[in-house]
Amino acid sequence: MQTAIHPVDEKLPAAKLFTLGIQHVLVMYAGAIAVPLIIGGALHLPKDQIAFLINADLFCCGLVTLIQALGIWKFGIRMPVMMGVTFAAVGPMVAMAGNPNLGILAIYGAVIASGIFGLIITPFMSRAVRFFPPVVTGTIITVIGITLMRVGINWAAGGQPMIFDAASKTMQVNPDYGAPENLAIAFFVLVSIMVMTRYLRGFLGNISVLLGMVLGFVVSLALGKVSFDGLGEAGWFAFIMPFKYGMPTFDMGAIIGMCLVMIVTMVESTGMFLALSELTGKRISNEELANGLRADSLGTVIGGVFNTFPYTSFSQNIGLVGVTGVRSRYVCAAAGVILVAFGMFPKMAHVAASIPVYVLGGAGIVMFGMVAATGIKILGNAGLNHQRHNLFIVAVSIGAGMIPLVAPQFFSHLPHWLGTIVDSGILLATIAAVTLNLFFNGQGAESEAKAFAMAAAHSSDH
Numbered sequence: 536m537q538t539a540i541h542p543v544d545e546k547l548p549a550a551k552l553f554t555l556g557i558q559h560v561l562v563m564y565a566g567a568i569a570v571p572l573i574i575g576g577a578l579h580l581p582k583d584q585i586a587f588l589i590n591a592d593l594f595c596c597g598l599v600t601l602i603q604a605l606g607i608w609k610f611g612i613r614m615p616v617m618m619g620v621t622f623a624a625v626g627p628m629v630a631m632a633g634n635p636n637l638g639i640l641a642i643y644g645a646v647i648a649s650g651i652f653g654l655i656i657t658p659f660m661s662r663a664v665r666f667f668p669p670v671v672t673g674t675i676i677t678v679i680g681i682t683l684m685r686v687g688i689n690w691a692a693g694g695q696p697m698i699f700d701a702a703s704k705t706m707q708v709n710p711d712y713g714a715p716e717n718l719a720i721a722f723f724v725l726v727s728i729m730v731m732t733r734y735l736r737g738f739l740g741n742i743s744v745l746l747g748m749v750l751g752f753v754v755s756l757a758l759g760k761v762s763f764d765g766l767g768e769a770g771w772f773a774f775i776m777p778f779k780y781g782m783p784t785f786d787m788g789a790i791i792g793m794c795l796v797m798i799v800t801m802v803e804s805t806g807m808f809l810a811l812s813e814l815t816g817k818r819i820s821n822e823e824l825a826n827g828l829r830a831d832s833l834g835t836v837i838g839g840v841f842n843t844f845p846y847t848s849f850s851q852n853i854g855l856v857g858v859t860g861v862r863s864r865y866v867c868a869a870a871g872v873i874l875v876a877f878g879m880f881p882k883m884a885h886v887a888a889s890i891p892v893y894v895l896g897g898a899g900i901v902m903f904g905m906v907a908a909t910g911i912k913i914l915g916n917a918g919l920n921h922q923r924h925n926l927f928i929v930a931v932s933i934g935a936g937m938i939p940l941v942a943p944q945f946f947s948h949l950p951h952w953l954g955t956i957v958d959s960g961i962l963l964a965t966i967a968a969v970t971l972n973l974f975f976n977g978q979g980a981e982s983e984a985k986a987f988a989m990a991a992a993h994s995s996d997h
Contacts, residue, residue: 542862543614543817551738555861556869558745560877562902563617563849564887565690565895567596567874570620570844577632578639586881590773591842592620594878599834599846600871603827604864612819612827614811615856615867618834621800621847626954627792628844637786644783647839649793653801653832660801661825667809668976670925671932671968673913675806676813678936678964679850680907685940686851687903691721691896716758717893724751724897732858741859744898751894763889769881779842793845795956797835800847801828803961807848813909814853815862854902857909924975928968936964 547555571592575585599618606613624646631637631645667675689695693711711717728747735743755761808827812819819827827848834846856862877884919925938945939960946957956962 541817543815543864545863546865547863552866552869553873554738554742554745555859555863555866556871556873558742558859559617559852559855559867559870560873561745561748561887561890562855562895562898563596563619563851564890565892566622566686566849566851567592567619568888570622570625573625574628574632574642574844577629586769587773587779588843590878590881590884591775591779592844592878593874593884594775595834595838595841595843595846596620597871597874597876597878599830599837600874601868602833603830603848604867604871606826609826609829610833611830612808612823613864614808614815614817614819614827615852615862615864616807616811616827617849617852617867617870618831618846619849620838620844621796621803623799623803623847623959624793624796624845626958627789627796630792631789637784637789639780640782640784641786641789642844643778643780643839643842644785645789645793646845647783647836648785648790649797649845650832650835650837650839652790652794653797653835654829656798656801657825657828657832660798660805660828661821663805664809664821664824666969666972667805668917668972669913670917670919670922670928670976671965671972672806672809672813673910673915673917674929674932674936674968675910675961675965676810676913677907677910678933679803679806679810679961680854680903680905680910681933682936682940682960683850683854683903683906684900687896687899689896690892690899691718692893693717693896694892716760717891717896720751720754720760720891721893721897721900723754724748724894725900727751728858728898728901741861744855744858744902748890748894748898751897752890755891755894760891761889763886766882766885766889769885771880771882773879773881775841775878777840777842783839796845797832799956799959799962800831800845802965803850803959804828804831804848806961806965807850807853810850810853810906810909811856813913814857817862850906851899851902854905857905858902928971928975931971932964932968935967936960938963 568589571588575588596619603611603616603618605611628642631642692713694709696709696712697706698709724747727750728743731743731746808819808824831847838844838846917925937960939958949957
C-alpha cells in the first residue's frame, strides 16, 4: 500500500510552481530589499554599491531559501519557508556603520561570527520546544501577526511616515503617506483578494493574493503611479563575488551584539516554525526544528561571505500559506530559484521593485491578519475556559509584546546594548509567555506541548 504524500512534500507542476513562487517573492520583496537600503545609506555608499548590496541580498535570499525548503544533510526544516534579512540586526549594524573604527568589514565579520555562534547553540535552542505548549505558542503567533500588521498597514498608507532623504541625509516626512489614492488602491487590492477567495476555486483561488496585487499594479499603472526610473541603468547580469569589499575584520563588541541578534532571531524562528506546523498540519520534531535553526545560522554565515547580512525565516510568507492553503515546500524552493535569478539579473529585480508599496499593503493586511488568526485558533485549544492561570499568561504576554509597537520610547533609559532585546515585541512576548507558563503550569508544560504537537499532526485539513 502506497503511503500518502503529505501536502508539504507534494511536487506541483512547473507552471504552478513558478506562479505560486512569484507570489511568495512579491510578498517578501519589499522586506527583503529594505535592510540593504538602510545599511547602504548608513554607510554612505554610492548608488551602484547599494544596488550591488540589493543584488547580493536577493541572491542569498534565494540560496538560503533553497537550503531551508529542500534541505541539505542536517540543514533545512524542509517546510514552506522563505528566508530574508532579519530586521533585528538593523540597529547594531547601523551603529557599526556609524563607527569610523568599524565600518562594513566589521559588519561582515560580526555577521559571520554570529552565524557560527548560532550553529554552536542550535542543539540547545532546539530542545526548547517543551516550553511551548498551546498557551505559549498561540500567544507568540498572535503577537507575530499583530506585529506584522503594523508593517501591512504602513504599506497600505504608502510606506513609512518618515523616510530617509539622501540629499540632506536626514529623516523627512513622507509626503505620500496616507494619500487617499494610496488607501483606495490598497482597499481595492484587499477587496479583490476577498472576492477571489470567496468565488474562485482550485489554482486560481490559490493565487488570489497574486491576482489581487496584479490588479492593483494595473490600476496604479493606469493612474501613472508606477515608476520605472533606473531600469535603463540597471545591468543585465551581476556576478556576486564573495568578500567584494575585502576580508572581514572581527571586533569583539560588534560580535557580541550580533550574537544577541542571533539568539533573538532563533527564538522568533522557533515561533515561525511552530506557526507553520499548525498551518500545514505537519508535526515538527526537535531534530527538524534544529535543522531549521541550523539553516538560519548557515544562511547568516553565507550572508557574511557574499556581502550581505543575517538571515532568518520570513514571517510575511507564513500568512500567505494560511491564505492560499498551498503547503508544498517546493513552492518556496521555486521562489528561491526566482530570487537567485533576481540577484543575478538586476533588470528583473528592478521591475519587481516598481510595484507600489500600497499594493503590497492591501495584500499584507490579509496575510498578516491570517497569522494573528492562527494564533487565536491555537489559543482556542489552550484550555482558557477552565484554566484561569492561562488567561493571565495570555494577557500579560500580549501586553509585553505590544510595548515596542505602542510605546517605542518605553525602554529609552535602559542601556543601549539592551535595545536588541527590548525592541522586539515578539521576543518580549516569548520571554513573558514561557516564564509565566513555567510559573503557573510548571513541568506539566512538556506533556501539553507533546499533546499539541500530536494534535497538529492530525489536523491536516484546514
